[in-house]
Amino acid sequence: MIKFDNVSKRYPEGHDALRDVSFSLNRGEMAFLTGHSGAGKSTLLKLIMLMERASRGQVSIAGQDLAQFSRDDIPYHRRRIGVVFQNHQLLFDRSVFENVALPLHISGYDEEDIGKRVRAALDKVGLLHKEKLNPITLSTGEQQRIGIARAIVHKPQVLLADEPTGNLDPALSEEIMRLFMEFNLHGTTVLIATHDLALVSRMPYRTLTLDQGRLING
Numbered sequence: 001m002i003k004f005d006n007v008s009k010r011y012p013e014g015h016d017a018l019r020d021v022s023f024s025l026n027r028g029e030m031a032f033l034t035g036h037s038g039a040g041k042s043t044l045l046k047l048i049m050l051m052e053r054a055s056r057g058q059v060s061i062a063g064q065d066l067a068q069f070s071r072d073d074i075p076y077h078r079r080r081i082g083v084v085f086q087n088h089q090l091l092f093d094r095s096v097f098e099n100v101a102l103p104l105h106i107s108g109y110d111e112e113d114i115g116k117r118v119r120a121a122l123d124k125v126g127l128l129h130k131e132k133l134n135p136i137t138l139s140t141g142e143q144q145r146i147g148i149a150r151a152i153v154h155k156p157q158v159l160l161a162d163e164p165t166g167n168l169d170p171a172l173s174e175e176i177m178r179l180f181m182e183f184n185l186h187g188t189t190v191l192i193a194t195h196d197l198a199l200v201s202r203m204p205y206r207t208l209t210l211d212q213g214r215l216i217n218g
């Protein structure tokens, strides 16, 4: 589902964020991506989302070489992917419902369909009863779950997360991980970048480790 072949990424200032990275993640697989700060984790996720382009090598998603995608193809590509960030990036001038509905509005779904999908996503993260509230009134863990609902509302084939438990305590972190496991059990391919080695060691999943832009295991 996700394939990197000898991928390097050099930023314009000349910094090599990824060096000759090769791995593949099968459809329906779940894995962690770890490594020190600056090791290249976010860069690797950005290449998958087409927020950045590889300098060398090939990144393919579902067998399609991303280098073939033009700017106009990017929205189509992103519809296959859900992304969860550490700082969830919710809008505090809109309700929980509207936050989760945002990607569907952008993709042009009709209102009835949006209602069904948003409620199904909120139900999956256990927050259906909070749909009318402003997310600012929710706890940090609940806000993160809203961010997850928004990431999966369009039923993406691939779910990426960048430090999704970064500011959560261990119990809430486990709860968030259980949600990712559930989506994975339903067939979603999941890749989670995290510093939290203790959490990773308790989970029965493959771990890809970056060190100075090189993949040292995986």
Ligand SMILES: Nc1ncnc2c1ncn2[C@@H]1O[C@H](COP(=O)(O)OP(=O)(O)OP(=O)(O)O)[C@@H](O)[C@H]1O
Residues within 6 Å of the ligand: 011, 012, 013, 015, 016, 017, 035, 036, 037, 038, 039, 040, 041, 042, 043, 044
């Ligand atoms: N837009 C950019 N321009 C130039 N250099 C960048 C850019 N983004 C990242 N870098 C550099 O690339 C390297 C890898 O950064 P990246 O954010 O991918 O690492 P990371 O493993 O996600 O780090 P962290 O865990 O701290 O978020 C770092 O040295 C960083 O300074």
